[in-house]
Amino acid sequence: MNNTTLKILLYGLLAALFFSSTFIFNKFIAQDGGHWFWSATLRYIYMLLLLCMGFYIFKGYAYLKALFSEFFNHLLFWSIAGSIGFGIFYALICYVAESSPAWVVATTWQFTIISTLFILFFFGKKISKSTWIFVGLVFIGICLINLTYITIDNITSQIFSIFLILIASFAYPIGNQLVWELQNNNEKLSTQRESILKNTFSKVFLLSLGSLPFWLVLSIFFDVGIPSKNQFTSMFLVAIFSGIMATSLFLYARAKANSSSKIALVDSTQSGEVLFTLLFEILFLSILIPSSIGIIGICIVVIGLIGLSLV
Numbered sequence: 001m002n003n004t005t006l007k008i009l010l011y012g013l014l015a016a017l018f019f020s021s022t023f024i025f026n027k028f029i030a031q032d033g034g035h036w037f038w039s040a041t042l043r044y045i046y047m048l049l050l051l052c053m054g055f056y057i058f059k060g061y062a063y064l065k066a067l068f069s070e071f072f073n074h075l076l077f078w079s080i081a082g083s084i085g086f087g088i089f090y091a092l093i094c095y096v097a098e099s100s101p102a103w104v105v106a107t108t109w110q111f112t113i114i115s116t117l118f119i120l121f122f123f124g125k126k127i128s129k130s131t132w133i134f135v136g137l138v139f140i141g142i143c144l145i146n147l148t149y150i151t152i153d154n155i156t157s158q159i160f161s162i163f164l165i166l167i168a169s170f171a172y173p174i175g176n177q178l179v180w181e182l183q184n185n186n187e188k189l190s191t192q193r194e195s196i197l198k199n200t201f202s203k204v205f206l207l208s209l210g211s212l213p214f215w216l217v218l219s220i221f222f223d224v225g226i227p228s229k230n231q232f233t234s235m236f237l238v239a240i241f242s243g244i245m246a247t248s249l250f251l252y253a254r255a256k257a258n259s260s261s262k263i264a265l266v267d268s269t270q271s272g273e274v275l276f277t278l279l280f281e282i283l284f285l286s287i288l289i290p291s292s293i294g295i296i297g298i299c300i301v302v303i304g305l306i307g308l309s310l311v
Contacts (some may be wrong), residue, residue, distance in 0.1 A: 004256065004258075004262075005262065005265070007253075007256070008253040008256050008262060008265065008266050009265060009266075009269060011249050011252060011253035011256075011266075012249075012253045012265070012266045012267075012268075012269025012270070012272075013269050013272045014249055015084035015245075015246045015247070015249035015250035015253065015269065015270075016269055016270050016271070016272030016273045017216040017242045017246075017247030017272065017276050018047050018242055018245045018249070019242050019246040019250070019270065020106065020272075020273045020276035020280060021237065021238060021241040021242050021246075021280075022238055022241075022242040022246075023093075023097070023102040023105050023106045023273070023277045023281075024102055024277060024280045024281060024284065024285070025039075025104075025234045025235070025237065026039055026093065026094050026097035026238075027097050027101070027102040027236075027240045027281070027285060028230075028234060028285065029097075029107075029228070029230060029231055029234055030097045030098040030202040031285075032228060032230050032231075033228065034228040035222075035225055035227070035228075035229060036091075036094040036095045036097065036098055036228065036232040037091075037094075037218065037219065037222055037224040037281055038224060038226075038227040038228075038235070039094040039231060039234075039235060040090045040091050040215070040225060041215045041219075042231060042232065042235035042236075042239070042241050043090065043224055043235050043238050043239050043242070044086065044090075044208045044211055044212070044215070044239075044243070045200075045259060046235060046236050046239030046240075046243070047204070047205075047208045047239045047243040048205065048208050048209060048245055048286060050239060050240070050244060051201060051204065051205045051208070051244065052064065052205075054201070055067065055201075055202075055205070059234055060232075066087055066192055066196065067196065067202060067205060069285065070192075070193060070196050070206065071206055071210070071297050072211050077178070077182070078206050078207070078209065078210035079210045079213050080210070081174065081175045081178040081207060081210055082206070082207040082208065082209065082211040082212075082214070083211055083213060084171050084174050084175045084178075084208020085171060085172055085174060085175010085176055085178070085179075085207055085211075086139065086171075086175060086207050086208060086210070086211040086214075087171075087211040087214030087215065087218075088167070088168065088214070089168045089171040089172040089175070089205050089217060089267070090168075091214075092164045092167055092168040092171070093109070093165070093167065093168050095164065096161045096164050096165055099157060099158075099161055100161050101159070101281065102276065102277050102280075102281045102285070103239070103281050103285060103287070103290070104145065104146065104178070105165060105277075106232065106273045106274050106276075106277035106278075107141075107142055107145045107146070107274045107297070107298070107301070108142060108145075108146060108162055108165045108166070108169075109165055109168065109169060109270070109273065109279050110138060110142055110162040110271050110273070110274060110301060111139065111142060111165070111166055111169040112168075112169035112170070112172055112173055112267060112270060112271060113135055113138055113264070113267055113268045113270065113271065113308075114135050114136075114138070114139055114169075115166075115169045115170040115173055116173040116177075116263070116264055116267040116268075117131070117135055117264060118170075119130065119170070119173050119174055119177050120177070120260050120264065123177060123181060124258035125263075126260060126311075127260055127261070127264065128261060130307075131264055131308065133307075134304045134305075134307035134308045135264070135268070135304065135308065136304075137300060137301075137303060137307065138268070138271060138300070138301050138304035138305065138308075140297075141296075141297040141298065141299070141300030141301035141302075141303075141304060142297065142301065143294060143297070144294070144297030145274075145290070145293075145294050145297035145298065145301075146162060147293065148290060148291045148293045148294040148297070152290070158252035160174075163270075173267060174252065175207060176254060178222060179197075179203055179251075180254060180255070180263070182197065183197045183198075183255065190213040192289055198255075199250045200248045200252045200255065201244070201248055203251055204243075204247050204248055204251065208235045208243075209298070221272065244257070250266070250270075253266045253269075254266045254267075264308065268304075268305055268308045269305070271283065271301050271304070271305040272300065272305070274298055274301055275298065275302070278290070278298070
């Protein structure tokens with residue numbers, strides 16, 4: 001493993017640590033009775049406010065103005081990428097949190113590793129056979145974990161929840177890959193646009209801004225009420241840890257990946273979310289330790305991740 005591969009692996013795992021806070025806080029809010037729509041929406045509202053403040057302080061008004069110009073000049077692209085990659089993805093994750101343990105959601109979410117391969121293949125990238133093998137191993141581990149959770153009494157609801165997470169697992173890498181393709185296409189980008197796309201925080205800001213049309217449309221179809229008091233605090237923390245820190249680390253690692261195998265490696269580091277989420281849920285939400293089959297499933301997921309890092 002060369003230094004570049006090791007670095008993007010470590011950045012990806014660090015992102016997974018911060019990403020895991022999402023599943024814990026979402027479950028906490030669900031238990032507290034807060035509506036999932038606000039758990040999703042407040043995260044991006046806070047992210048936009050924090051990033052606006054940061055850009056204004058560290059980059060100045062001119063840079064912030066350039067970001068809004070980029071967004072409105074390419075409104076359709078950022079609205080599509082943001083609505084798919086941030087909107088659909090996170091709405092489904094928050095919705096499922098109401099009925100599933102956080103560690104199960106985090107584990108099933110790892111299907112995004114497999115989804116990434118299909119998306120890369122769709123975009124014309126070549127994937128090695130060994131990568132497919134280790135990703136298949138991760139998938140087997142995910143299946144074992146879900147088998148320990150599914151019960152006959154509520155099987156329809158649980159399968160539906162798994163189905164929604166699988167949709168989310170495709171949505172997130174689609175949004176990210178659209179941005180990656182834009183940044184690495186063969187066409188000559190303007191100096192200003194190239195500078196913006198090289199800044200990870202700028203990409204997070206533009207994708208968050210692009211998700212707003214999705215949230216506005218979604219609010220029409222659900223009676224969401226008003227956010228609970230705990231939601232304001234919890235989602236502020238999620239916005240910092242997961243929305244800004246984790247997403248920025250993840251997109252930075254993805255931008256440094258110069259091959260389809262390394263992109264797959266970065267996306268596979270999200271498997272670390274399973275272990276981090278399980279540990280946090282045991283410590284802070286007092287859940288029972290998974291059964292032996294669940295533990296075996298987690299170990300298989302980790303082995304698959306290690307294998308991917310060695311490909």
